[in-house]
Amino acid sequence: MKWVDAVVQGLLLGSLYAQYAIGMSLMFGVMRIVNIAHGDLVVLLALIGISIAAVLGLGPGFIVLLLVPIGAAVGWILQRGILNWAVGEDPLPSLIATFGLSLALQNFMLTVWQADTRSLDAGALTTRSVELMGIHVGVLPLLIAVVAVVLTWSLHMALKTTKFGRALRAAAADSVAATISGVNTKAIYAQATAIAVAVLGIAAVFQATRTTVSPSDGGAQLIYAFEAVIIGGMGSIWGAFVGGLILGVAQVVGSRIDPGWGILIGHLVFLLVLAWRPQGLLSRR
Amino acid sequence: MNAGPLLSARGLNAGYGDFQALFDVDFHIAAGEVVALIGANGAGKSTMLKTFVGLVPVRGGTVTFDGIDVSQTPAHALAVQGLAMVPEGRRLFRGMTVEDNLRVAADHARHLPADDRPWTLERLYDLFPILAERRGQAVEKLSGGQQQMVAIGRALMMQPKVLLCDEISLGLAPKVIGEIYAMLPAIRQSGTAILLVEQDVTLATRSSDRVCCLLEGRIVLTGRSSELSRETIAKAYFGVGHEVG
Numbered sequence: 001m002k003w004v005d006a007v008v009q010g011l012l013l014g015s016l017y018a019q020y021a022i023g024m025s026l027m028f029g030v031m032r033i034v035n036i037a038h039g040d041l042v043v044l045l046a047l048i049g050i051s052i053a054a055v056l057g058l059g060p061g062f063i064v065l066l067l068v069p070i071g072a073a074v075g076w077i078l079q080r081g082i083l084n085w086a087v088g089e090d091p092l093p094s095l096i097a098t099f100g101l102s103l104a105l106q107n108f109m110l111t112v113w114q115a116d117t118r119s120l121d122a123g124a125l126t127t128r129s130v131e132l133m134g135i136h137v138g139v140l141p142l143l144i145a146v147v148a149v150v151l152t153w154s155l156h157m158a159l160k161t162t163k164f165g166r167a168l169r170a171a172a173a174d175s176v177a178a179t180i181s182g183v184n185t186k187a188i189y190a191q192a193t194a195i196a197v198a199v200l201g202i203a204a205v206f207q208a209t210r211t212t213v214s215p216s217d218g219g220a221q222l223i224y225a226f227e228a229v230i231i232g233g234m235g236s237i238w239g240a241f242v243g244g245l246i247l248g249v250a251q252v253v254g255s256r257i258d259p260g261w262g263i264l265i266g267h268l269v270f271l272l273v274l275a276w277r278p279q280g281l282l283s284r285r
Numbered sequence: 286m287n288a289g290p291l292l293s294a295r296g297l298n299a300g301y302g303d304f305q306a307l308f309d310v311d312f313h314i315a316a317g318e319v320v321a322l323i324g325a326n327g328a329g330k331s332t333m334l335k336t337f338v339g340l341v342p343v344r345g346g347t348v349t350f351d352g353i354d355v356s357q358t359p360a361h362a363l364a365v366q367g368l369a370m371v372p373e374g375r376r377l378f379r380g381m382t383v384e385d386n387l388r389v390a391a392d393h394a395r396h397l398p399a400d401d402r403p404w405t406l407e408r409l410y411d412l413f414p415i416l417a418e419r420r421g422q423a424v425e426k427l428s429g430g431q432q433q434m435v436a437i438g439r440a441l442m443m444q445p446k447v448l449l450c451d452e453i454s455l456g457l458a459p460k461v462i463g464e465i466y467a468m469l470p471a472i473r474q475s476g477t478a479i480l481l482v483e484q485d486v487t488l489a490t491r492s493s494d495r496v497c498c499l500l501e502g503r504i505v506l507t508g509r510s511s512e513l514s515r516e517t518i519a520k521a522y523f524g525v526g527h528e529v530g
Binding site (some may be wrong): 121163166167169170173174177178179180181182183184187 | 338339340344359360361362364365369372376377378379380381385386390392393394439443456
């Protein structure tokens, strides 16, 4: 039972990683951009949310409603202002641009919010739990898991069935052919990044209610998102989701073996997948 | 409908980086007309098509489409206005189904009332029944000829006023080339002008009303396909100074 519990808790933890990873996977799949500032954007949105909550006295539910449009706006401006100039065949310019952005964001956040750790108070939701087949499951982690599934499924369906999704996949497959088919690729890219960062607005609230955030936390979140995307297969939305879950399970099972090993076992599983199936588990290649 | 040319260029200069590919090109094509563009490798045929659709910037001169100067119009906007291209090498959206490839273009087609659209998925599937059969398959699973049909179909779904075809016979078996070229009359019937880039000069003259020959970025010959002799074309194709055996 101890190990079943570990796997369940791992899946719940992994759901949060999945929320970081789907946006990253979307950006990579469409634009071949590895967004190094991804984790810092989670932290930035979380800190904005915490400050708004403190000033206006709003609960986490309202903060999500505010952070999603804020995230979308940040993503859109980021793509229009910086990344559309760096996107292209060569992945290096965008890598350097987002790396620079990551450093700038961390220092900006240190200046505004100092190095303190903060969190969002979700009241009783943080401690409430339900018993499912003999396993105690926190209501908040369960909510995170449900939201992760809904987000992944919605994004998958939007890509598969809508006009926007077709244009996005077309631009990802061949941007020149998409252009001569009437697709404004730069506008599509801006919308893709807006969606990716809007999703982070949701993840940020969960991150800040489930644990704490401080301006230097972005790096760890980036690594988890990145590993989830690689494990699942670059550019696959469900792959990113599955990758997040696998990483979560590895970390929790690892920490049950030895409390100090959790994070390490997660990295080892990532390395194993990289050695055994470098294209990722759900990649079509 | 205006009587003037649908698409025209005047004193057009274009190129990539330090390299100039087109020099003072004058060109025009009218509704329903088929013009073949011929010339040796590197003569500037593909560049001319890419300049027309906005993929290569205009450096000098003007491109006029439907009476409006479009020299500075971005490529995606030109496509929506009815200037469609079948690119060299087909460039289909890999990983997407035949139908999704076609629907990307249909999503961004020239705005027309539903009844006035010459091209619909149904009409296209009538013309290429094999595509209807394979509509749910990923495009990379199709044969070269079938992929070319998708590429042409994708351009037609834009409801083009002008269709630019860049070497649609490249790498295909003669029988398949015949099938593809047999499509052209149906396309021009809807009033669409067709500009063909074709390596096979015989095929080019047979399928067109007029021929334009490019040599080192300049138009050196233009005339009615039926009136040009092989010798005249060969002279223009290789340049006057060259001996042709």
